[in-house]
Each structure stands twice: as structure tokens, then as C-alpha cells.
Amino acid sequence: MFKKVLIANRGEIALRVIRACKELGVATVAVHSTADANALHVRFADEAVCIGPPSSKESYLNVPAILSAAEITRADAIHPGYGFLSENAEFAEVCRNCKIHFIGPRPEMIRLMGNKVRAREAARQAGLPLLPGSPGVLKDPTEAEAFAAEIGFPVILKAAAGGGGRGMKIVREMRALAQAFSTASAEAVAAFANGDMYIERYVERPRHIEIQIVADEHGHVIHLGERECSVQRRHQKLIEESPSPGVSPELREEMGRVSLEAMKKIGYNNLGTIEYLMDETGRFYFMEMNTRVQVEHPVTEMVTGVDLVRTQIQLAAGMPLKLQQADVKMSGHSIECRVNAEDPITFAPWPGKITAYSAPGGLGVRVDSAAYENYTVLPHYDSLLAKLISFGEDRDTAIKRMRRALAEYVVQGIRTNIPFHRAALLEDAFVRGEYDTRFVERLHASETGTQRLRKAIEETP
Numbered sequence: 001m002f003k004k005v006l007i008a009n010r011g012e013i014a015l016r017v018i019r020a021c022k023e024l025g026v027a028t029v030a031v032h033s034t035a036d037a038n039a040l041h042v043r044f045a046d047e048a049v050c051i052g053p054p055s056s057k058e059s060y061l062n063v064p065a066i067l068s069a070a071e072i073t074r075a076d077a078i079h080p081g082y083g084f085l086s087e088n089a090e091f092a093e094v095c096r097n098c099k100i101h102f103i104g105p106r107p108e109m110i111r112l113m114g115n116k117v118r119a120r121e122a123a124r125q126a127g128l129p130l131l132p133g134s135p136g137v138l139k140d141p142t143e144a145e146a147f148a149a150e151i152g153f154p155v156i157l158k159a160a161a162g163g164g165g166r167g168m169k170i171v172r173e174m175r176a177l178a179q180a181f182s183t184a185s186a187e188a189v190a191a192f193a194n195g196d197m198y199i200e201r202y203v204e205r206p207r208h209i210e211i212q213i214v215a216d217e218h219g220h221v222i223h224l225g226e227r228e229c230s231v232q233r234r235h236q237k238l239i240e241e242s243p244s245p246g247v248s249p250e251l252r253e254e255m256g257r258v259s260l261e262a263m264k265k266i267g268y269n270n271l272g273t274i275e276y277l278m279d280e281t282g283r284f285y286f287m288e289m290n291t292r293v294q295v296e297h298p299v300t301e302m303v304t305g306v307d308l309v310r311t312q313i314q315l316a317a318g319m320p321l322k323l324q325q326a327d328v329k330m331s332g333h334s335i336e337c338r339v340n341a342e343d344p345i346t347f348a349p350w351p352g353k354i355t356a357y358s359a360p361g362g363l364g365v366r367v368d369s370a371a372y373e374n375y376t377v378l379p380h381y382d383s384l385l386a387k388l389i390s391f392g393e394d395r396d397t398a399i400k401r402m403r404r405a406l407a408e409y410v411v412q413g414i415r416t417n418i419p420f421h422r423a424a425l426l427e428d429a430f431v432r433g434e435y436d437t438r439f440v441e442r443l444h445a446s447e448t449g450t451q452r453l454r455k456a457i458e459e460t461p
């Protein structure tokens, strides 16, 4: 096992990694920006190193500063968390060259999955189902038109270097395609310095369902079932749950089996998440793969009992995965609400000082957060304040516990989206489990949805 892990991150995920290290008997090093000097991850780590000014670019994305901190403190591994450097293949490679273990997959895997065209081709070769689309990069607008004629409309143009919803364009008719291609490609050049595009048939009201993969360094791969992530706004997930109310035991078995067989063929290692789109008929299609620990990993932990972050560290240290697929038992139900420091109606970020704070607790409630009373939510970083996670023997219990926990949560001095969550958990579509990626849009467009939101704002302490 590693002797000392440096955590190249902040906030709740840095705390989550520190907790796993403590339980493993591994020493920890926090790195932080000047603005984060009073952050909990700095206080709870064994050592802390300041790596730069508040801006992410100069601190949590500052590779030389982070590697220097690892060298000075003699850390033998780096955990990147999510975001920041977690899916940067060059960083993982530099770690390897410096003889520091990167806690994640090999750089080659990160690079492969980072290019959506190459990832799609790898997924196809490994037997994963794809939507009809172009096998590689589109040469020009004319080639886009030829594929669209084959696939049929609507289609979606996606940037090879995009992902997570960036660099996409939906096209509904042939006469709009060439212009859309040129615009999208130019935007991709500006955003990612890579204008490569591909085309797929567009699914109108998909569910976003993802499979958790766990793979050791010795070719043993298992899956830990799925997470339902369809409650999103502008590609920011707001509510996740496991299991998905839209996945039957038979479908779960199939999605899990094809996913893990594909990962064996690809030679994947460490944690990974395969994202699928599911259409109204229950068919599923490979969308992209994430090579990091995900924000929503706790719902999988709650229903499988597997400590994903501890496992991730053990796998990176080369330990064989003891768990067999047959040993994985999903039981109960877990829901996660992302509590953000933002306006509950407009979703505008709302940094500032938390003047009163009291987190919920009790049976079946977990709070992963780095917030505390008098903590100041900084404008420099993302607005995630806490992950509120409920667990129960069934979905109904998990929903009721989440409603109760949301009502208990006190955050004063800033605005949070707690009222949004309170309204969402009362929606008929959510309660019935019959929702898709348009859920948030529909809540805002409906009279009862906006009424519930207003009432929840009044009732939130």
C-alpha cells in the first residue's frame, strides 16, 4: 500500500479521499490555494501545502506546483478526485515519469476515452451497442449530409474533443445541416483546439443511465450496477439514484454483462463509468466513458456496500480485486441531491458566507460536504456545497428520508437549491420513477412545479 497520498483537489471529494486514506492507515497531504487556507480538507489532512493563488488555473490545475508539493512531502501517490486534473492524460503521464502513482486508469485509457470518436470506435469493437452514426471523423459538410441521409433526422453533431454536453448541435432537417456542421466545428476549434466532429441519430427524450466499473491491474473486472442521472440542467446533474427505476433486473444484468466484457477486451483498469442513453423502448446505447471517480459514487456505495474510494486506492496500489461479480449484491435504494450554492429558480451561483449551518442526520441519511458554519463559499470554484444522500430498504423509503432530510437542512447567509430539490421530490413523475432528461425543464414549465418551488422557498429555513 502507499505510504502517503497527495490529494490534488478540494471540497467534499478531497475530504472523501482523506477519510478513505485514514481508514487505510495512509498518510495524507492536502494542497490548497491561498483562498482555501481555512478549508476542511486542509485541516483534516496530515500535511498541507499552498500551491498558488485562488484561480484554479494557478492552483488546482498547476501541474508543476502540485508535483513539487508531492516531491517535497515525499508522497508516493496522487489522488486527483473529479474535475481539475482527474481526466488529464498528460498529467497522469507526468506522474508516471516522476515515479508517483496516479490513482486512476493508465494514461492511455484516459486519452482513449477523452477522444469521443476513438472511444466510440473502441466501444463498438468491444461489442457495446451504438446509435447509428459515422464510424469516424466527418471530413466535411457533404459527408455529414451523406450520413444524415442514411441515418434519418433528427441527428446530433458532436465534437470529438467535447463530452459532458459541450460541443453538440441537434439538427432536424437536411437544409440546416451543412451550416450547423461548419458552426459546430468552428466552435470546437475555439473551445478545444480540435474541430473534429461526428454524427449520430438523435434520441429525443433519453434517460441517462451509467454503469459503475471496477477493474484491477490483473484483468479482473466487475460492475456495481447502474446509476440513474436523468435529473440534470444544462448538463449539470442535480439528482442521481441507484438502482434506476427504469431498469429491470434483466436489463441490469445485460447492461452490466456487456459493459464488463467490453472493459475486459479494452484492458481497462481502475474505476470507470460507462454512460448510456436509453430510449423510450428500453434500448441502451454507449454515449461516453468517464475515467474518474464520479460525484455521484455514494449512491452506488450505499446499495452495494463497496467503498469505492478505498477500492480505487487499493487497485492503484496493484492489489487484486477480491470481490467476484457473484458476490455483488445490490440491496435497498439510494438517492443523492446535489446541494449547490445557487439561486433555486435561476440557478445563478450564489457564493458568500454561511451564517448559520445545521446538516441533517439520522438513519439512512449521509452528508458528504466540506461546509461548516461561518464558511465562505468561494466564487472561484464550482458551487457544490454538499451531497445529501438518502438510503432505505426501498425507493419509497429513500424518497421519504430525502424529503425529511431536506426539510432539516439549515443553510443561511447564501441561497441554495434545497427548495428545488424539495419541489422535485414532490413531482409525480419523480415519485413514479417515470422521468427523463427533460424533467427539470418540465418542472419549470408546469404550474404545479413552479408553485411547489415558491412554497419550498418560503418553507426553507
Ligand code: MV4
Pocket (backbone or CB within 6 Å): 131, 156, 163, 164, 165, 166, 200, 201, 202, 203, 204, 206, 207, 208, 229, 230, 232, 235, 277, 287, 288, 437
Ligand atoms: C445525445 C442525446 C441524444 N441523442 N446523443 C449530453 C451529454 C453528452 N454526454 C451527450 N449528451 C446527449 N447526447 C444522441 N445521439 C442527448 C444528450 C443529452 C443529454 C444526455 C444525458 C443527460 C442529459 C442530456 C441533456 C441533453 C442532451
